[in-house]
Amino acid sequence: MQRFLKTFVLVLVFFFRTRITEQYTTSQTQVLKQLRNQLEFPKQLEIWNNSEDLCYSSSSPLLTVTCEGSSVTELKIVGDKLVKPDKFNGYSVWGKTLSHAFSVDSFFATLSRLPSLKVVILVSLGIWGPLPDKIHRLLLLEVLDLSSNFLYGSIPPKISTMKMLQTLTLDGNFFNETVPDWFDLLSNLTNLSLQHNRLKGPLPLSVGRVHTLTGISLSYNSISGDLPDLSGLSSLEVLDMGDNKLDSELPHMPNGLVTMLLGKNKLTGEIPAQISKLSRLQHLDLSFNLLQGTPPVSLFEFPNISYVNLASNKFTGSLPVSLTCSSQLGFVDISANLLMGKLPSCLSSNSNKRVVKFEGNCLTVESSYQHEASYCKTNIKGKFSKIKNSGSLVAIICVVAFISMILLVFFLVYFRRMHRRAIVEQRLLTKSTPDNSSTGLSSELLANARFVSQAMKLGTHVLPTFRAFSLQDLQEATKNFEISSYIGEGTIGKLYKGRLENGTLVAIRCLVLSRKYSIRNLKLRIDLLSKLRHPHLVCLIGHCIDGAADDSSVDRVFLVYEYVPNGSFNAHLSERGMERVLKWQARLSALIGIAKAVNFLHTGVIPGFFNNQLKTRNILLDEHLIAKVSDYGLSIIIEEIHKNEARTEGQRIIQRKLKSLDELLLEDDVYSFGLILRDALLGLPRSAKGETFFQNEMAISVNSMEEQRRIIDPVVVGTSSHESLSIVISLTSKCLSLEASSRPSIEDVLWNLQYAAQVQATADRDHRSDAGSQA
Known part of the structure; x- marks a missing residue:
């Protein structure tokens, strides 16, 4: 009898567990279909119409649903709402945002009902609005990619509580606040990519404390100020900060760096000697800055270096004629500087193996446009005369700063009073009796x-x-x-x-x-x-x-x-x-x-x-x-x-x-x-x-x-x-x-x-x- 009862109990447990699993699976499928409705039925999701259990639906490069047991752990949807113009590839694909009825808050509330998600990739779907704080409910998330949408405002600080997050990609949106100062709270973050946004202000020092990072990509923003010391990021391989407004000197870089893209900023000073330790460097872009001095010869000699772009800076002096170029070096651009003397033999001729651009200097070559030597000498003298005059400028700046501080205090007091007055007037207005508007605005x-x-x-x-x-x-x-x-x-x-x-x-x-x-x-x-x-x-x-x-x-x-x-x-x-x-x-x-x-x-x-x-x-x-x-x-x-x-x-x-x-x-x-x-x-x-x-x-x-x-x-x-x-x-x-x-x-x-x-x-x-x- 006891054996019968044991068997009976086991059958009941199995039965109810199966029913619960089936119900949970059905629930997860319903959430996915609700997300499809909120995304306004993109074509990629038409395949879901004929499937009762989306965990077993077929995958493609544009759509992936992965489950572990009865839980959805990966959701990838790549749409066609927007592919932004690319000035390098030269294409422009048309798309649209989701309609004005779309609610970004409701969408991410629905998404959070899939608590087992580890990977979320929602790209080019026309999602618009400020990214809600409730994204942090996905505590198991390891990869978050919301590229090429219309998200704006600030990056929610509650993302800092997502301790499992390894990859954060928000490229091609309209985020327009400062770069967050809490990335060091993400102890597993390896890849941070916020390119093609409108981020502004300085790059926080805390970025230099995210020791797990292997890639930082923040190009095409309006980030200004100093580039912090990143030498402590021993795992960092990619640093892409081009097309910003950085105006500091070059700090020490991590020795394991493979790609360093800092072109189109306002970087000053000389390239530090420490750069000679970057033996793994393959791709270097420092073009369109205000860098000075003579470029270190090590830039051309690294064993794996393939691309060096130093164009449009203020580099002076001459490169040694005996310079030895790496066998991997395929592109060099030193044009539009103040370089003089002979061109090293390893840079003196273009071939199928290596392209070299050096016009706009004062080099003693005949094959490309060069200035007279006096042009570069004059510009170098002009640079030093500006340095001598900088002492008097500092004094003037101090006086102006003092006066500005006094004016700032005055205006703060004034605007505070005006703000209080506006609040009182607004309260008086809201106490009045409402009436209707002919335009439909009450x-x-x-x-x-x-x-x-x-x-x-x-x-x-x-x-x-x-x-x-x-x-x-x-x-x-x-x-x-x-x-x-x-x-x-x-x-x-x-x-x-x-x-x-x-x-x-x-x-x-x-x-x-x-x-x-x-x-x-x-x-x-x-x-x-x-x-x-x-x-x-x-x-x-x-x-x-x-x-x-x-x-x-x-x-x-x-x-x-x-x-x-x-x-x-x-x-x-x-x-x-x-x-x-x-x-x-x-x-x-x-x-x-x-x-x-x-x-x-x-x-x-x-x-x-x-x-x-x-x-x-x-x-x-x-x-x-x-x-x-x-x-x-x-x-x-x-x-x-x-x-x-x-x-x-x-x-x-x-x-x-x-x-x-x-x-x-x-x-x-x-x-x-x-x-x-x-x-x-x-x-x-x-x-x-x-x-x-x-x-x-x-x-x-x-x-x-x-x-x-x-x-x-x-x-x-x-x-x-x-x-x-x-x-x-x-x-x-x-x-x-x-x-x-x-x-x-x-x-x-x-x-x-x-x-x-x-x-x-x-x-x-x-x-x-x-x-x-x-x-």
């Missing part, structure tokens, strides 16, 4: 509108404090709005030029309201508008409400903006009457600025600002030809005035097709931006043939320079490279697609414009180099 929503702090910091800069003006102030500024101060009709309302009592020039917009607002409701709207501060937005610096004394209604409101002196963008696209017609690089710079502003308007505040009246005449240029968007965000204050004017050409065309303006809100600015791109390419006045050209899909594949010359503004053709121009032609055609789903996101627009500018800058540099070599 007073409660306006009062509690959230600015995405990370997105705000994409464009922070010093601007005047927002203030309230009296009607008398504005009458004095405009001489009672006399005709001489009248600028003209804007998209909405009349514009006047004025001068405040402190001498500041301003532009004043007068809005006559078509409906009655309470003063409280109107102040909430203006307050929200006043917080939109960005280098490429015309700054709103004040307002004046002209209404009834009893707070019952408002008839007029005046918005006071900074005055932008250089006219509109479209005025600089025509040769008629303009001294300064913008060339291609200047037009690209303006277009990039506009795209940054629009991206900020869409993502810098919740709810975002869409339908921003984007037209070339609403883009203004300041004294430095920096583009600034005007007429943005006014729809929250007034929507009925000049309804036909406010509707862009893009809205009219698409509205006929779709008959629903609501469907266009997210895409309308992109279409309007396409019209600005078109004007920048065609110039003004436009030809009818040019306008219809961009509505044709053939524009995407324009490769013929003859076709471009027939359509594009001659000023653009004469100052642009074929590749850069073709990128923007293709971009314009996509933006002007009548199908909203075919248009790129504003982030895609910005990336491709920046890529076109990089391509153009490279072409201009090559052209100058060729011209110099022929001189």
Whole structure:
């Protein structure tokens, strides 16, 4: 009997354990399918439709699900939402972010329901938003790769609690805070890669204490300050910090380093003698810095060295004629320095085995462009004279620093008082009775509108404090709005030029309201508008409400903006009457600025600002030809005035097709931006043939320079490279697609414009180099 009972119990245990395992497996499959839904059903996951247990679904380079027992331990999904332009490989693949309905917080909350995950690779899926702290719930995670998405803000500090993490890869996102100072808490971290972001500030000293690191890749950011001593990282093999703003001397490096990429920074001083100990070095790039002295001969003699780039520094002296180059050395670039004397024999001739670039020095060779010896001697003397004068500069800097400190204390006290006052006013406002907005934005929503702090910091800069003006102030500024101060009709309302009592020039917009607002409701709207501060937005610096004394209604409101002196963008696209017609690089710079502003308007505040009246005449240029968007965000204050004017050409065309303006809100600015791109390419006045050209899909594949010359503004053709121009032609055609789903996101627009500018800058540099070599 006892034997029977034992057998019976064992059968029951086995039965229930099997049921529990099956239920757990089903639960994990449900979580994976929920992730698929949140990622908006990417094609790679269609294979999951016919599978009940995803642990046994087939794998591919784009999709992998690995399980141990009934638990998912590895999830790899590689999408096609975004592949960023690559200036080295020269390609640009189009993609999009996930829709505005996507919630990054919900997505990672769902992901954390797979607690056994050790590997998470989610690349090019269009994931956008700040990376949530709850990522740290995946305590067993060893590999985290979220490359080529649209994540922004700071890297969550709670990642520091993920003690098992070995690889952290966040390349190709929009992270724009400082480099975290807690990586030394990750005791197993071997590979740290944060390339192609917008990280800023110094590189923390704590990075030098992560003794497990084998690779540090932080190139293409805005990291500044000193490069810390990394000599204690005995396992480090790869250091990639190129394209940043590092401005220190070269510190000691770990002896096991194999790849050192520090080009395009502001590094100073001489290459330290300790570098001769880096016997494993294979790839060295110190180009485009401010390094001095004579390059150590060991750089060319390391047994495994294959690539040495020292171009565009301030290297002096001469290399020994008897220099012996490593047999592995395949590329050397010492061009654009102040080197003199003979070129060593092992560098004197190019062959299939070794490429050597040495133009732009004072070497005694005839085969390439060189300066006269006096050129290098003069520059060396100039360098030493600057050193002698540095003592007096130090004294001046100390005095300036002392004065600056006093001013800083004064402004801190002042702004603290103003901040307290603003808090009191905001509390008074929120106690008032809410009323509804005709635009669908309630007073409660306006009062509690959230600015995405990370997105705000994409464009922070010093601007005047927002203030309230009296009607008398504005009458004095405009001489009672006399005709001489009248600028003209804007998209909405009349514009006047004025001068405040402190001498500041301003532009004043007068809005006559078509409906009655309470003063409280109107102040909430203006307050929200006043917080939109960005280098490429015309700054709103004040307002004046002209209404009834009893707070019952408002008839007029005046918005006071900074005055932008250089006219509109479209005025600089025509040769008629303009001294300064913008060339291609200047037009690209303006277009990039506009795209940054629009991206900020869409993502810098919740709810975002869409339908921003984007037209070339609403883009203004300041004294430095920096583009600034005007007429943005006014729809929250007034929507009925000049309804036909406010509707862009893009809205009219698409509205006929779709008959629903609501469907266009997210895409309308992109279409309007396409019209600005078109004007920048065609110039003004436009030809009818040019306008219809961009509505044709053939524009995407324009490769013929003859076709471009027939359509594009001659000023653009004469100052642009074929590749850069073709990128923007293709971009314009996509933006002007009548199908909203075919248009790129504003982030895609910005990336491709920046890529076109990089391509153009490279072409201009090559052209100058060729011209110099022929001189």
